Amino acid sequence: MNLRERIIFKAGELLYPGFGREAAAFGGGEAAPLLKLNALLAHARRHLPAYDAACASAGVGPSGLAAIEDAGRLPRLERGDLARKANRIREGRSLARLESGGTGRSGKVETALDLRGVVKRYAGLLSVLKTAGWRMGEKIVAFHPVEYGYFNNLGLLLRSRAFTKILFEFFQQYFLYRLFHNRKNIHYGAELFTSPEAAAALLEKALAENPLFIITRPDALMAVLKSLRNRPAPGFGRLKAVLTVGTVLGETVRKEAREKLGAEVYNMYASTELGYVALGCARPEGRLHVNEADYLAETDGERGLTVTDFNNRLMPMLRYGTGDVGELSAGGCACGRRGQLLRVLGRKDKFIKDGRGDRLYEADVIDRTFPADLPLFQLLAGKEDKLEILFSGGSPRADEAAAAGIAGLLSLDKGAYVFSRAESFKMPASGKFCFLP
Ligand SMILES: [Zn+2]
Known part of the structure; x- marks a missing residue:
């Protein structure tokens, strides 16, 4: 462990015992899904009378579920419930309020996390990076649309007096990511998708940083790969891995990225509301390993994906209807790991x-x-x-x-x-x- 890593792990462990174990490997937390689900369920029912009543009318007794397979009996939390904060527990202070929903769905929703929730999320991020082969301090370049630039949003945040958010994001972007993670954000505009020159320029900018890791949405990766088809390939230096998150990654895109960039591609299924739910491996064939220690993933007859996060006590995410469509399978992966595998297809109505x-x-x-x-x-x-x-x-x-x-x-x-x-x-x-x- 290097010095940066030691500082982070020490601080993490102080704030949340178990941090080190969870940060060390994706899905490395203690696997006790029924226990965790029932504990969160009891907590939610104690604090949310309407939810308690809905559980009771669904025939779920006060002692909770007898088996994890019965989870389907619990009411489903929809995006609309989240938007009107039906699952927000009044007591308890939130450290972070993360906003999502700029994707034109039913309005923006806010996810509140308490200190433990934030630290656990951070352990999740570290476990993802670690699984992709990253060591604390190794150079990462992250592609972001301009809409996500800190200073782009600062004026709006100041006007809405969101001072905690300003401080939290500053800490995250400039202290934690820049200083400890050695991460550099590169912003791009919408022209990335219409101009191969813009995509080539983005890649050039990234390679000038000589990164070991690139974090990007799959959509930006597609634009970059297409721009590489009709020109001589640049050198990729020390690039080890590409981590993708945010839109659907086609298996054909992953394969081409692997070949062209000479790096492993790890795809994540993650969201602001839920955190890091599933992560691909080096041999995923389009499927991702579900973090079963922290999440319960289910699909319905229409392949609609429902996910429970065992950890958010401030805003219990019990059977959240993600609006995504996917396929779950059990058993083995070509990499040798067993457990639940998820293939994400897209949005339910798209x-x-x-x-x-x-x-x-x-x-x-x-x-x-x-x-x-x-x-x-x-x-x-x-x-x-x-x-x-x-x-x-x-x-x-x-x-x-x-x-x-x-x-x-x-x-x-x-x-x-x-x-x-x-x-x-x-x-x-x-x-x-x-x-x-
Ligand atoms: Zn695998």
């Missing part, structure tokens, strides 16, 4: 139907079209039930051929689509690019 009537989610669209030499595009609901294939940037003359290529790969019937061009793509406030926005 799919198209191909000519055979099959649903294609974000991951399906990516995996079918990414390997082809096509520009980025978006699929929108067009007029008269036709799918609109939207292009931006590139040459107008190439659009017709590209549209036909896309239609072929997605098995769209001729006449079922139209194509168009716009100045920019349809982007949410969070700056995420999706094929199915």
Whole structure:
């Protein structure tokens, strides 16, 4: 352990005993799901009368559940419940209030964490980095859309008098990440998705830092990889791994990144509301290992993904309907680890139907079209039930051929689509690019 690591682990352990064990390996916490679920359930029922009543009418007795398989009997927490803070426990001080939901869903929601929650989240982050082979102090470059820049948001935060948030984020960005983690943030604008030159420039900027790790959303990684297809590959120096989080990572994208960048790619399923739920390994075949010590993941008949976080006592996240669609499987992974595996497909309400009537989610669209030499595009609901294939940037003359290529790969019937061009793509406030926005 180096000095930076020793300082962090000592402080973490003081604030939350068990920190070291959890920070050392992803999913390394104590595995006692039923015990943890029942403890959180009892806590939530004690403090939230409406939730207690809902549990009682679902036939869940005061002693909780008899088996983890019965979790499906508990009421599901929806995003709307979160937005009206139905699960916020009044007593208890929040240290951090993290905002999410700039993605155009039903309004913004705020996730409150107490000190223990923040420290546990941080242990989760360290465990992710550690599993990807990182050692404290090794150079990391993180790509962020400009919307996430600290000084971009400072004016707004000052006006809303969010002083705790200002201090917390400053501590996180400039003290913890910059000083201890040796992490450098590089911001990009929406032109990344329309201009291969902008994507190439972003990569160049990153490589100038000679990083061992790059953290990026999969959408930005796709843009960078596409920009590399028609130009000589730069040298990637000491780059060991790429960590992706935030949008859906297609398996084809992961494979190409691995080949082109000569680095391992670790994909995460994480959110502001839940923290670090699942992490891929070096041989994931599109699937991620669920952190079963801290989370319970379930899917329903429509493949809707519900996740329980055993840890947030200030805002119990019991059976949170994530709005994502995914597949869970049990058993082994090619890497040798056993346990639950998760494949994330996309958002529940974001799919198209191909000519055979099959649903294609974000991951399906990516995996079918990414390997082809096509520009980025978006699929929108067009007029008269036709799918609109939207292009931006590139040459107008190439659009017709590209549209036909896309239609072929997605098995769209001729006449079922139209194509168009716009100045920019349809982007949410969070700056995420999706094929199915
Ligand atoms: Zn694995």
